[in-house]
Structure formats: C-alpha cells, structure tokens
Amino acid sequence: MIKVQYFTFNAFRENTYLLIDSTKECVVIDPGCYVERERTLLQKFIAEHGLKVKLLLNTHCHIDHVLGNQFIKNTYQVPLLIHDLEAENLRSVQVYAPIYGFEQYEPSEPDQFISEKDLITFGESTLQVLFVPGHSIGHLAFYCPEANFCINGDVLFNGSIGRSDLPGGNHDRLLQSIYHTMYLLPDETVIYCGHGDPTTIKKEKFSNPFCAITT
Numbered sequence: 001m002i003k004v005q006y007f008t009f010n011a012f013r014e015n016t017y018l019l020i021d022s023t024k025e026c027v028v029i030d031p032g033c034y035v036e037r038e039r040t041l042l043q044k045f046i047a048e049h050g051l052k053v054k055l056l057l058n059t060h061c062h063i064d065h066v067l068g069n070q071f072i073k074n075t076y077q078v079p080l081l082i083h084d085l086e087a088e089n090l091r092s093v094q095v096y097a098p099i100y101g102f103e104q105y106e107p108s109e110p111d112q113f114i115s116e117k118d119l120i121t122f123g124e125s126t127l128q129v130l131f132v133p134g135h136s137i138g139h140l141a142f143y144c145p146e147a148n149f150c151i152n153g154d155v156l157f158n159g160s161i162g163r164s165d166l167p168g169g170n171h172d173r174l175l176q177s178i179y180h181t182m183y184l185l186p187d188e189t190v191i192y193c194g195h196g197d198p199t200t201i202k203k204e205k206f207s208n209p210f211c212a213i214t215t
Helices: 036-048 069-076 084-100 169-182 200-205
Strands: 003-009 014-020 025-029 054-056 079-081 117-123 123-130 140-144 147-151 190-192
Touching: 014 036, 014 200, 025 117, 054 069, 054 117, 079 084, 117 200
Parallel strands: 025 054, 054 079, 147 190
Antiparallel strands: 003 014, 014 025, 117 123, 123 140, 140 147
C-alpha cells in the first residue's frame, strides 16, 4: 500500500509529493523545493525514513512544479519522466525563471516520456497514468486504484480548477479532462492537488462552483 506524504514549497505554495511503497521505495512528484531549507527538509525526511527514491515524475512543467527537478536528479540519480508535450514547457522555464526571482534555477532535461495508459511501477506498487490536458498541454495525473487516490497536479482543486490562461492552456479542454477523465474515477477517490488541501471526487462533483455536475 502506498503512503502519500506532501510538502508545500516555494513562493507559489506548491505541493511536492512523495509516494512511499511498503518496501520503502518511493517516487517524487513535482518537486517545488528551491531554497536550501526546503531541499534539506525533503532530504531529511527521505533519510530519516530510510527511503529509496526510484523515479521523478512531473504532472506538468510549469515553473512552480519543476524548481527542484535537477536537485532530485543529482541527489538520487533517478530519471525524470514527463509527457513529451511538456518538453518545451520544461525547457522554457530557464528563460523566464529570473523574472520570477528564481535566479539560481537549475534546468533539467527529461529522461523518458510517458503517456496515457502507461503504468509506473516501484516497489510493489503501480500507478496508472492519466492524460488530463487543459491547464497545460501535456498534463498528466497519477492514479492508484488500490490505495484510492490520484495526484492530479493543477487540474482539479478543492473548490476550484486549474487556470487555463497560461501558454498551452485551454479552458474547454480542461473541463473535458475533468468531466471525462477525473469524474470517471470512483467518488471516494482522494484527489491530491498541486496547491491547497486534498479533496475527493464526490465533493467536487457536487459542490465545485466551476465544474459541479448539476441535476
């Protein structure tokens, strides 16, 4: 069974996730750790719990979700997996990072491309890859039916949805991803978001002001 641990990092208040298998193998998703304090906190948790980092995953490659990519790659010698449509977004971060005050941003390159219906395995656990564009052109989510959760980045939030006014964003496509992919997950599925608190599919279906299902 997977345990989900998350940390809130950087000025964007982004949630960085560790998915921890019972074997103590783990994956890092969307490392937003930028300053030394944040990186030390993540490293300390991993070391104190005797974890072995196996993979680095990005739901999408906006700046707040990739600030710690190269740090994780260097520290744990693991590959970075993204959707191929996000490669340009990832490379562009180096250009605009100084504008947001991240002058020391370390650029990273993907090692492998993943897409819808791929499976991510580590330890005794498996994640299903979901393709949920709209906030970003190649946005992915990572779903674990056995543990009943989904890491969905900036698609669906607790009481809100991802913005679609950034390059590659598309509001109609975002809603399609929510209605035709996210809302097909079981109602009790816990949704871990890129920002803010977790929620559930059931809660958002019936109360989200942007995408509730009306009857």
